[in-house]
Amino acid sequence: MEIKHEDYTVKFDSEEKKITCEGTFRLTSSEYIAILELLYAAADIKLDVLHVDFTDLVFLNSSGINTLCKFIIRLRNNEAVQVKVTGSHKHAWQKKSLGNFKKILPSLEIEFS
Amino acid sequence: MAKQACNCEKSQHPLLSELKALQEQVAQLELEKQDLQIMLDMTTEHSDTVEEELFSRAEETSRESERKLRLIIEATPVAVVISEVATNIIVFANEIAGPLMGLTTNDLVGRNITDIYADPSMRTQLIKQVSKDGKADHVELEFVKKDGESLWADVSTRPLVFDGKSCVLSSINDIGHLKQLNEASRRFVPREYLSFLEKDSLIDIKLGDHVSDEMTVMFSDLRSFTSMSEEMTPQQNFDFINAYLGRVSPVVRNNYGFIVKYLGDGIMAIFPGSADSAVQAGIDKVNQVNSYNVERAQQSRQPIGVGIGVNTGHMMVGMVGEEGRMQGDAFSDDVNLTSRIESLTKHYSVSFIITAATKNALFDENQFNIRFLDKVQVKGKQKTLVLYEVYDADLPHYRTLKQESHESYERAMEHYYKKEFTKAQAILFDVLQKNPKDKVAWHHLIKATQCLDNGVPENWTGVTVMTAK
Numbered sequence: 103m104e105i106k107h108e109d110y111t112v113k114f115d116s117e118e119k120k121i122t123c124e125g126t127f128r129l130t131s132s133e134y135i136a137i138l139e140l141l142y143a144a145a146d147i148k149l150d151v152l153h154v155d156f157t158d159l160v161f162l163n164s165s166g167i168n169t170l171c172k173f174i175i176r177l178r179n180n181e182a183v184q185v186k187v188t189g190s191h192k193h194a195w196q197k198k199s200l201g202n203f204k205k206i207l208p209s210l211e212i213e214f215s
Numbered sequence: 216m217a218k219q220a221c222n223c224e225k226s227q228h229p230l231l232s233e234l235k236a237l238q239e240q241v242a243q244l245e246l247e248k249q250d251l252q253i254m255l256d257m258t259t260e261h262s263d264t265v266e267e268e269l270f271s272r273a274e275e276t277s278r279e280s281e282r283k284l285r286l287i288i289e290a291t292p293v294a295v296v297i298s299e300v301a302t303n304i305i306v307f308a309n310e311i312a313g314p315l316m317g318l319t320t321n322d323l324v325g326r327n328i329t330d331i332y333a334d335p336s337m338r339t340q341l342i343k344q345v346s347k348d349g350k351a352d353h354v355e356l357e358f359v360k361k362d363g364e365s366l367w368a369d370v371s372t373r374p375l376v377f378d379g380k381s382c383v384l385s386s387i388n389d390i391g392h393l394k395q396l397n398e399a400s401r402r403f404v405p406r407e408y409l410s411f412l413e414k415d416s417l418i419d420i421k422l423g424d425h426v427s428d429e430m431t432v433m434f435s436d437l438r439s440f441t442s443m444s445e446e447m448t449p450q451q452n453f454d455f456i457n458a459y460l461g462r463v464s465p466v467v468r469n470n471y472g473f474i475v476k477y478l479g480d481g482i483m484a485i486f487p488g489s490a491d492s493a494v495q496a497g498i499d500k501v502n503q504v505n506s507y508n509v510e511r512a513q514q515s516r517q518p519i520g521v522g523i524g525v526n527t528g529h530m531m532v533g534m535v536g537e538e539g540r541m542q543g544d545a546f547s548d549d550v551n552l553t554s555r556i557e558s559l560t561k562h563y564s565v566s567f568i569i570t571a572a573t574k575n576a577l578f579d580e581n582q583f584n585i586r587f588l589d590k591v592q593v594k595g596k597q598k599t600l601v602l603y604e605v606y607d608a609d610l611p612h613y614r615t616l617k618q619e620s621h622e623s624y625e626r627a628m629e630h631y632y633k634k635e636f637t638k639a640q641a642i643l644f645d646v647l648q649k650n651p652k653d654k655v656a657w658h659h660l661i662k663a664t665q666c667l668d669n670g671v672p673e674n675w676t677g678v679t680v681m682t683a684k
Contacts, residue, residue: 167261171254195268199261205253 103140112137114144119151124158131165141173145180152183156200157190157215167199171206178207186211281377294368294387297377298328300342306377315389317361333357333365345372345383355390367394407473408543411487412533422541425533430485431493431525431573432550433472434557435463435500437480438520456480459519462503470496475532475543481557485545490527490576494569494583494605497523501566501608521566524557526550527573555593556602559681563588564654566608571601583607584614586621587628588655591679599678604655616650624656631659632677636667 103114110125121144129137144152162170177183185207189196191214203210285307288295294312298305305326313320316331329335337356344351351372358366369388376382400417409417412424437443437459444452460477467474472486472493486493501521508518528549535544549572556568568588574580588602606617617624627642643660647653666675 161265162261163265164258164262168254168258171250171257175250175254195261195264198264199257202253202257202260205257206250 103143105137105140112140114140116144116147116149118153119149120153120155122155122158126161127159127166128161128163129165131168134165134169138169138172141169142176145173145176145183148180149183151186152177153186153188155188156196157188159189159196160193162195162199170203174203174206174210184209184211186213188212189214191215284377288384291386294389295384296323296328296387297375297382297384300374300381300383303327303329303338306380306382312387315360315366315387316358317364331358331360333359341370341372342383345374349374356387358387367391404543405468405473407468407471408475411473411485420534420541422534422536422538425531426487427529427531428487429527429529430487430532430545431490431527431576432530432545432553433467433482433484433486433493433497433523433525434554435482435484435497435521435523436478436557438522438561440480440519443517443519459504459507462507463500463521466496466499466503470499472496475545483545485530485532489578490525490573491578491582493525493527494573494577497525497567497569497605498583498607505608505610522557522560523567524553524555524560525568525573526553526556526570527576528552552593552596552600555596555681556600559591559593559602562681563604563658565604565606567605569603569605571603574603584618584621586617587625589659589679590632590677591681593681594683599676613650613652617653620646620649620653620656624653627656628659631663631666634666634671634675636663639663640667 105112107125110127111122113122113124114120115122121141174185177185187200187203187210189200189212191197197214200212204212288297288307288309291309292311294315295309296305296312297307305324305328308320308323310320313323316323323331329338332338334357341351341354341356344354351370354370354372356368356370358368360366367390369390370385371388372383372385374381375384377384397417404417404420409415409420412420412426414420414424443455447455456479459480460482464474464482467482467484470486470492471488472484475483475485477483484493484496486496500523504519504521511518526549528547530545530547530550532543532545534541536542552570556570560566560568565588569585574585577583583605584607585603585605588604591600591602592598593600606614609617623642624646627639627646630636630642631639640660640663643656643663646656647660650656662679
């Protein structure tokens with residue numbers, strides 16, 4: 103599953119058990135609905151592990167972080183999944199904002215490269 | 216009792232289930248509430264983080280563009296000054312700007328820019344223009360250098376935010392040398408001549424540029440200069456000519472004309488506007504010579520005389536020569552005739568002659584003292600010219616005498632052309648009794664007498680045919 107736009111890409115690879123978010127997300131909350139549906143679909147497969155890669159996520163607005171929060175809550179509610187998040191020091195905001203996911207899902211692992 | 220208790224348990228069971236369900240719902244709601252709170256906190260924190268990052272980046276971008284701006288300005292070979300709009304304080308100047316004003320760049324920064332303006336009110340005008348048009352290009356401004364010397368510059372200005380303040384950036388180009396060159400070139404091709412040819416600058420002048428229209432042309436010459444110059448050294452000649460031309464040339468400019476060229480001691484001038492201006496210039500010129508003669512008399516020098524001829528007609532005025540050397544000139548039959556008319560001032564012993572074409576072109580001929588002079592046919596031309604004498608600049612005593620005899624004199628000339636020579640003779644005698652120095656009246660009296668003595672042919676018209684140029 104993939105949503106591809108000039109500015110951003112959201113991709114779910116069920117074989118690799120990996121979600122990749124890349125680019126610049128400057129969408130309105132209603133525009134995030136399609137992305138949230140893709141993320142929910144990935145969460146609901148209830149894989150044992152799931153890698154969420156934000157390494158090339160350059161920019162994310164407030165509605166974007168809100169959407170990701172909903173996705174992490176869904177993962178938490180699905181209990182069984184072990185979530186691993188990867189980010190990058192290149193994008194300074196990631197350290198603080200992505201780190202907060204642990205408040206929702208304490209078992210979440212985060213790595214920054 | 217036991218049965219009652221049993222019934223009670225049975226009735227309590229659904230309630231307990233309901234309570235349990237409600238408790239679960241409350242727990243679920245509590246969890247959702249917590250999730251929402253976390254989401255809210257995270258979103259807010261994320262916004263703050265991103266906002267801070269963007270702000271830092273914007274600041275860095277601004278600092279970076281300012282660094283680039285400074286680099287460009289410092290490398291620019293033209294003086295550049297940035298000054299604050301509200302206070303007029305110079306906040307930045309490149310290395311060229313300071314020395315241009317006779318200061319170090321450090322001395323220049325922090326000063327009020329109006330301190331270096333020759334006219335501080337120009338600053339307000341400049342700022343007004345920049346705020347209205349978004350720029351002010353090639354404004355000629357005069358600055359005052361540290362030593363008080365004037366500095367003319369071509370200034371181009373743009374609005375600019377510098378250090379967060381509303382400023383203007385001005386590039387200051389020293390045009391002192393250019394201005395001197397322009398001023399020098401104006402001595403060769405006057406501004407009036409340039410605007411007449413519809414050119415902004417001497418650079419635009421090309422060989423063959425011309426204007427063809429009805430205009431008034433003036434030729435003037437010094438009387439007996441050749442014989443006077445024989446008695447002078449070359450230096451004295453130059454000094455004399457320049458003293459004379461220096462006195463008479465401005466009257467052309469002051470009467471909306473321009474000098475096309477100097478012809479030795481002579482001047483060829485064009486008056487594109489009214490013929491009245493040309494006549495006034497001629498009068499002023501004779502008056503200038505009269506004043507000069509007063510000075511010369513005080514220095515025991517002999518007086519000089521001037522002859523002026525003015526004619527109006529169609530002519531071409533423009534640039535002639537070759538690419539490497541050109542000058543202004545005027546052409547047409549009317550121009551050639553004017554030169555001859557100027558020479559006739561010697562023949563009639565008058566200072567100022569105009570043609571009928573000029574007289575007819577005057578808006579108000581009554582403002583001048585003009586009287587009939589003669590009908591002539593110049594050498595080599597078939598056309599008969601009617602000439603008039605302008606005697607406004609005669610010395611006051613003689614002008615009054617001419618005014619008093621004006622009517623009689625013109626009546627005499629009417630009789631003359633009607634071949635009533637005796638009547639003409641009698642009136643001219645009368646005119647000359649009152650003013651024996653009226654050489655024109657003498658001239659006509661002699662002619663009338665000759666006609667009486669010798670008789671005239673049937674086809675006599677009274678036109679004076681000139682046999683010499």
